[in-house]
Amino acid sequence: xxxxxxxxxxxxxxxxxxxxxxxxxxxxxxxxxxxxxxxxxxxxxxxxxxxxxxxxxxxxxxxxxxxxxxxxxxxxxxxxxxxxxxxxxxxxxxxxxxxxxxxxxxxxxxxxxxxxxxxxxxxxxxxxxxxxxxxxxxxxxxxxxxxxxxxxxxxxxxxxxxxxxxxxxxxxxxxxxxxxxxxxxxxxxxxxxxxxxxxxxxxxxxxxxxxxxxxxxxxxxxxxxxxxxxxxxxxxxxxxxxxxxxxxxxxxxxxxxxxxxxxxxxxxxxxxxxxxxxxxxxxxxxxxxxxxxxxxxxxxxxxxxxxxxxxxxxxxxxxxxxxxxxxxxxxxxxxxxxxxxxxxxxxxxxxxxxxxxxxxxxxxxxxxxxxxxxxxxxxxxxxxxxxxxxxxxxxxxxxxxxxxxxxxxxxxxxxxxxxxxxxxxxxxxxxxxxxxxxxxxxxxxxxxxxxxxxxxxxxxxxxxxxxxxxxxxxxxxxxx
Amino acid sequence: xxxxxxxxxxxxxxxxxxxxxxxxxxxxxxxxxxxxxxxxxxxxxxxxxxxxxxxxxxxxxxxxxxxxxxxxxxxxxxxxxxxxxxxxxxxxxxxxxxxxxxxxxxxxxxxxxxxxxxxxxxxxxxxxxxxxxxxxxxxxxxxxxxxxxxxxxxxxxxxxxxxxxxxxxxxxxxxxxxxxxxxxxxxxxxxxxxxxxxxxxxxxxxxxxxxxxxxxxxxxxxxxxxxxxxxxxxxxxxxxxxxxxxxxxxxxxxxxxxxxxxxxxxxxxxxxxxxxxxxxxxxxxxxxxxxxxxxxxxxxxxxxxxxxxxxxxxxxxxxxxxxxxxxxxxxxxxxxxxxxxxxxxxxxxxxxxxxxxxxxxxxxxxxxxxxxxxxxxxxxxxxxxxxxxxxxxxxxxxxxxxxxxxxxxxxxxxxxxxxxxxxxxxxxxxxxxxxxxxxxxxxxxxxxxxxxxxxxxxxxxxxxxxxxxxxxxxxxxxxx
Numbered sequence: 001x002x003x004x005x006x007x008x009x010x011x012x013x014x015x016x017x018x019x020x021x022x023x024x025x026x027x028x029x030x031x032x033x034x035x036x037x038x039x040x041x042x043x044x045x046x047x048x049x050x051x052x053x054x055x056x057x058x059x060x061x062x063x064x065x066x067x068x069x070x071x072x073x074x075x076x077x078x079x080x081x082x083x084x085x086x087x088x089x090x091x092x093x094x095x096x097x098x099x100x101x102x103x104x105x106x107x108x109x110x111x112x113x114x115x116x117x118x119x120x121x122x123x124x125x126x127x128x129x130x131x132x133x134x135x136x137x138x139x140x141x142x143x144x145x146x147x148x149x150x151x152x153x154x155x156x157x158x159x160x161x162x163x164x165x166x167x168x169x170x171x172x173x174x175x176x177x178x179x180x181x182x183x184x185x186x187x188x189x190x191x192x193x194x195x196x197x198x199x200x201x202x203x204x205x206x207x208x209x210x211x212x213x214x215x216x217x218x219x220x221x222x223x224x225x226x227x228x229x230x231x232x233x234x235x236x237x238x239x240x241x242x243x244x245x246x247x248x249x250x251x252x253x254x255x256x257x258x259x260x261x262x263x264x265x266x267x268x269x270x271x272x273x274x275x276x277x278x279x280x281x282x283x284x285x286x287x288x289x290x291x292x293x294x295x296x297x298x299x300x301x302x303x304x305x306x307x308x309x310x311x312x313x314x315x316x317x318x319x320x321x322x323x324x325x326x327x328x329x330x331x332x333x334x335x336x337x338x339x340x341x342x343x344x345x346x347x348x349x350x351x352x353x354x355x356x357x358x359x360x361x362x363x364x365x366x367x368x369x370x371x372x373x374x375x376x377x378x379x380x381x382x383x384x385x386x387x388x389x390x391x392x393x394x395x396x397x398x399x400x401x402x403x404x405x406x407x408x409x410x411x412x413x414x415x416x417x418x419x420x421x422x423x424x425x426x427x428x429x430x431x432x433x434x435x436x437x438x439x440x441x442x443x444x445x446x447x448x449x450x451x452x453x454x455x456x457x458x459x460x461x462x463x464x465x466x467x468x469x470x471x472x473x474x475x476x477x478x479x480x
Numbered sequence: 481x482x483x484x485x486x487x488x489x490x491x492x493x494x495x496x497x498x499x500x501x502x503x504x505x506x507x508x509x510x511x512x513x514x515x516x517x518x519x520x521x522x523x524x525x526x527x528x529x530x531x532x533x534x535x536x537x538x539x540x541x542x543x544x545x546x547x548x549x550x551x552x553x554x555x556x557x558x559x560x561x562x563x564x565x566x567x568x569x570x571x572x573x574x575x576x577x578x579x580x581x582x583x584x585x586x587x588x589x590x591x592x593x594x595x596x597x598x599x600x601x602x603x604x605x606x607x608x609x610x611x612x613x614x615x616x617x618x619x620x621x622x623x624x625x626x627x628x629x630x631x632x633x634x635x636x637x638x639x640x641x642x643x644x645x646x647x648x649x650x651x652x653x654x655x656x657x658x659x660x661x662x663x664x665x666x667x668x669x670x671x672x673x674x675x676x677x678x679x680x681x682x683x684x685x686x687x688x689x690x691x692x693x694x695x696x697x698x699x700x701x702x703x704x705x706x707x708x709x710x711x712x713x714x715x716x717x718x719x720x721x722x723x724x725x726x727x728x729x730x731x732x733x734x735x736x737x738x739x740x741x742x743x744x745x746x747x748x749x750x751x752x753x754x755x756x757x758x759x760x761x762x763x764x765x766x767x768x769x770x771x772x773x774x775x776x777x778x779x780x781x782x783x784x785x786x787x788x789x790x791x792x793x794x795x796x797x798x799x800x801x802x803x804x805x806x807x808x809x810x811x812x813x814x815x816x817x818x819x820x821x822x823x824x825x826x827x828x829x830x831x832x833x834x835x836x837x838x839x840x841x842x843x844x845x846x847x848x849x850x851x852x853x854x855x856x857x858x859x860x861x862x863x864x865x866x867x868x869x870x871x872x873x874x875x876x877x878x879x880x881x882x883x884x885x886x887x888x889x890x891x892x893x894x895x896x897x898x899x900x901x902x903x904x905x906x907x908x909x910x911x912x913x914x915x916x917x918x919x920x921x922x923x924x925x926x927x928x929x930x931x932x933x934x935x936x937x938x939x940x941x942x943x944x945x946x947x948x949x950x951x952x953x954x955x956x957x958x959x960x
Binding site for chain 2: 034036037038041042043044045046049050052053069070071072073074075076077078081093094095096097098099100101102103104111113120123124127128139143144146148159160162
């Protein structure tokens with residue numbers, strides 16, 4: 001083997017030693033991203049981008065099934081437009097990128113690069129909505145947005161990121177509220193079914209609401225290290241934006257009314273969630289539904305007669321049902337094993353002279369390394385069933401992590417000691433509803449409020465902080 | 481019918497009266513776009529964006545079949561990075577949007593919003609290409625770009641637009657040249673097969689090359705009004721960018737060599753091309769391959785028993801094979817006919833009580849209004865065959881327009897008189913190769929050089945301008 005072929009798959013930092021470094025190692029060594037010369041703006045390489053494309057396809061189907069249509073809004077928001085809704089501009093102005101010049105000319109008004117597109121959708125809705133017959137408007141957009149973050153990490157917090165943003169307008173508050181929850185459920189279903197990630201659904205406290213929202217709902221996932229990841233949000237706006245942008249319709253009774261609006265979004269951050277939910281010390285472990293390669297075929301003793309032919313035949317055959325890659329390069333078997341473990345390919349298919357003789361192949365699962373000998377007749381059925389088993393196991397494992405690391409506490413001191421003894425996780429605790437207590441808990445324990453879960457439990461009748469009457473259970477935790 | 485339901489489909493300006501206004505009317509009244517408050521940045525509405533999504537899907541398949549992978553590069557290019565290739569920055573700096581502030585802070589270096597991403601791909605390629613084994617790199621990106629144009633028109637010239645940009649790196653000049661032409665052919669095939677638009681393939685003159693390219697190739701289409709539309713370009717860079725960005729690889733002989741590169745792109749401008757190639761005075765005429773709705777079902781006398789049920793049954797059945805919409809609103813039949821003509825839906829399916837009795841329906845073609853009665857048994861086959869006929873007819877009609885409006889001229893005076901007598905079109909004429917003559921012809925006649933077609937003819941041995949020896953035939957014309 002020539003010198004340059006002896007490329008080795010470098011080992012990554014163990015997650016127990018340094019979780020942040022483990023994460024960064026995977027992101028780089030699984031060829032997901034490359035850094036660019038602009039801080040917080042990364043290159044999504046083919047393997048990383050393909051995961052996003054699969055996420056897109058899956059979610060897009062779910063959006064269409066719930067009646068949504070795709071549109072594309074401009075990248076730029078004039079400063080005066082951004083300022084129309086007071087809370088919104090206060091929330092976003094500090095973190096937007098400003099365009100001040102076009103070529104050599106100074107612009108008469110600064111334009112911000114969209115950090116989110118509520119204002120643009122509102123401007124458009126005020127143009128196109130006149131009658132109750134124009135409602136609801138159920139729009140979604142796939143695009144890039146920019147937020148000038150101080151600290152950045154690939155996928156988790158970047159200055160430019162890819163996302164989808166749904167923006168809907170409804171005749172009544174009730175319909176809009178229903179939409180808000182419907183889309184949160186779509187996100188939770190997607191995370192469970194396609195990313196194998198369990199989430200807690202709930203409402204954000206008022207201090208944590210989206211800028212301009214009446215209520216913000218979120219799904220919260222728990223990573224390997226016990227930190228929470230907000231995986232998707234859905235906002236109910238009431239008629240606040242409609243009043244600011246004058247979006248009205250003539251109702252059946254011939255009166256003019258304001259529309260009620262929602263918005264909801266998920267981002268490339270989900271890829272970070274996949275890494276930290278499923279990855280291990282050998283690299284990525286990808287959910288079959290979004291894996292760019294579901295089955296990698298590795299010929300064994302490929303110089304022997306008939307092996308490569310059989311491998312190619314299998315590649316062609318299986319490609320009709322799955323996303324398949326054949327690696328017939330002259331890299332060593334050991335290198336190939338490591339490489340596709342690093343890349344998290346759900347199933348490895350090995351086929352050598354003896355297998356061919358026996359009309360079988362070897363299938364090895366990425367998630368638990370289980371090996372099985374499978375007949376080539378009916379191979380598709382076996383692979384389908386294995387991929388489905390892998391999904392279930394991955395979900396169960398992630399759910400166990402979430403359950404094992406969710407603790408109930410009655411006092412702030414108890415939160416502190418649980419976090420100190422058991423490490424990070426979700427803390428369920430009662431809350432009186434005051435922002436003071438919310439802040440104090442965070443100050444004392446480092447764990448902020450994640451959400452007020454839809455599934456409430458009565459752990460006690462006293463606030464974990466002030467001891468006064470409390471009716472609300474909150475999930476607390478440290479978060480990405 | 482209530483007052484508000486009596487919405488009429490407003491007539492559009494006739495193209496013979498005012499072609500530009502006809503175009504703008506269609507763009508607005510077929511619900512393709514809405515204007516935003518930033519000049520040159522438009523909203524792509526669901527119907528307009530769906531055309532782009534269909535173009536994307538089709539082209540993306542063709543790119544994959546030719547071995548390309550999708551990636552995503554950052555939106556921002558630092559000024560110093562843009563400046564690395566001299567010709568490139570000279571071409572683009574005058575028309576880029578500059579970001580100077582992030583939140584309240586002034587950036588230490590200005591960032592331009594990508595007008596095109598050669599510099600970003602080059603930076604990335606210099607990171608990831610080391611050996612001949614890393615080549616070729618065949619990448620493509622779907623994204624938005626920004627060019628600060630002075631004059632703007634929806635789809636044809638906008639400050640922000642959507643496009644794809646392929647960027648490839650190869651071991652040899654020959655391979656890169658082959659790629660350049662391969663992708664031009666992919667574009668031409670796509671235009672012919674999916675957009676029903678014939679194009680002339682050729683090379684741009686040196687004065688019309690892409691900034692930083694050694695050679696630029698283009699496909700040129702001819703619109704209804706006889707003006708040319710550059711529909712796609714493919715650039716050969718040689719090793720110019722590789723030298724500027726130090727993109728080298730170790731070859732098999734162990735020497736360090738520069739890569740050779742290409743880039744190629746098409747944009748949402750193609751939608752403008754579809755409008756101006758096929759549209760008529762009743763609105764859009766969409767090629768079946770990219771039409772968001774291929775068949776619109778209009779129930780006739782829908783209040784009569786069984787009609788709506790049958791229409792819904794057909795909608796469900798046909799949706800398995802086609803993109804189908806059922807309009808069972810209570811708008812009048814006349815309104816519906818006009819509306820879906822305006823929107824360019826290739827086939828209208830009418831079904832009423834008598835049709836149901838006879839086990840048939842009525843199919844009406846948008847392109848030539850031909851009506852046929854078709855049995856419900858085997859309806860799918862009939863629709864497939866009609867859609868395919870529509871595509872062929874649309875292509876033939878556009879080809880006839882191109883051929884009828886292509887003239888051969890031997891002198892500049894002849895060009896002037898042909899344009900004056902017959903209106904705009906393509907002028908084939910010989911050229912000596914000097915930029916002076918190229919400029920002079922444009923000055924004298926208003927027709928610039930469009931391309932040096934691959935299919936050369938010898939019309940004479942003299943330049944149309946200076947009369948000196950000429951070996952090159954050029955297509956001249958006015959262009960969008």
